[in-house]
Amino acid sequence: MRSGPELLSAREAYGAAVGLAGWAVLYLLLGAWWWPALSAAAVVAATAWIRGRSATAVFADLVEATVDLHAITLAQELGLTGERPTLTREVGDAITTTLALGMGSGRRFPERLGGLSHHA
Structure with a gap:
């Protein structure tokens, strides 16, 4: 499964909701000079809030599903699992530590992981 798209x-979608919230702020500022803009600000702000909460929930669910699908493969590629890989808190901590140290050190990851480097 490709989870990237x-x-x-x-x-x-989340970015669009944030942009809509920005418009609400602009309408609110306009409302200081022209009172009808205050109602537009309220409607736009409410819409941004609803869309933002929805987009955040969808994004969080997708991130969780992506981790569930790919964490074991990543741990195996990093050499952090034994013969019978399972995702445990310890494996998750090891992934986090390995990636954090790797990205901070400037070292390159194996080509099978895309050769990712913080300094690339």
């Missing part, structure tokens, strides 16, 4: 779409 779904994650990108959910993140874009």
Whole structure:
């Protein structure tokens, strides 16, 4: 399963909700000079709030599903699992530590992981 497009779409939906909230602020500022803009600000802010909460929930669910699907594979590729890989708190902590140290040190990851490097 390719989760990238779904994650990108959910993140874009969240970004659109944030942009809508920005418009609500602009309408609120306009309301200082023209009172009808205050009602537009309220409607736009409520819409942004609803869309933002929905987009956040979808994005969180997709991130969780992506981790559930790919964490074991990542742990295996990093050499952090034994013969019978399972995702445990210890394996998750090891993944986090390995990636945090790897990205901070400037070392490159194996090519099978895309050769990712913080300094690339």
